[in-house]
Amino acid sequence: MIALIKERCIAGGRLLPALAIGGVGGGLAYAVHTPLPWLLGALIATTVLSLAGVRLQAPTNSRKAVLVVIGVMLGGAFTPDLAANLALWGISLSIMFMATAVMIVVSVWLSRRVAGNSIETAIYSGVPGGISSVTLMAADSSADLRIVGLTHGVRILVVLLVIPPLMQWSEHVSFSSPA
Incomplete structure (x- = not known):
């Protein structure tokens, strides 16, 4: 049990540089009044450093839990009204499908x-x-x-x-x- 806790703490510690860089990027974006500052600032900062060759640790264990939360949120957005209007979107959906392909x-x-x-x-x-x-x-x-x-x-x-x-x-x- 102690070995598992120690392993998780070490894995969490490896995320600290990425979290710090994301936090600094978000703070800078917030300071200059960028839209979605905590998302865009962190994304810009970590992407630029990654493209420059800096290796940042990505979360692995929490990723699946976050996917579940996102799935529930997306599923909750679908309403009977949305389903009733799907037929109206046929041409748009066809064009998007072809463009995506x-x-x-x-x-x-x-x-x-x-x-x-x-x-x-x-x-x-x-x-x-x-x-x-x-x-x-x-x-x-x-x-x-x-x-x-x-x-x-x-x-x-x-x-x-x-x-x-x-x-x-x-x-x-x-x-x-x-x-």
Whole structure:
């Protein structure tokens, strides 16, 4: 029992640098009034350092528990009204399905041919989805988990940093009000 507690404490201690870097990034983003400061600041800080070659320890044991919580939250968002409107979304869903298939093929091809990654790494890096679930699946293969995680992290970072200004520029959404 003591050995298990000691092992868990050591594993938790390995997370401290990543948590500290994320906290500093979040604090800096908060200080400059960035939207979603604790998410974007931590994401930017850890992604930049990871791309620079700094090896940060990722949580492993708590990941599955967090996935359960996210699943419950997503499941709770589905209502009878949402299901009743699915038929109205047929064309949009078809276009998104085709676009996603094309993006997967292009991503896997680029990862293999341009970056020179293995087929397993290319597939798990190119598949859209939650970074945690894809990384868990990749862990059961010979994929390079660092590349898979960085690829998904950079994709999330680009989406979070590029789409809001594009939406504001296109005048579809106003970010002037915090609400």
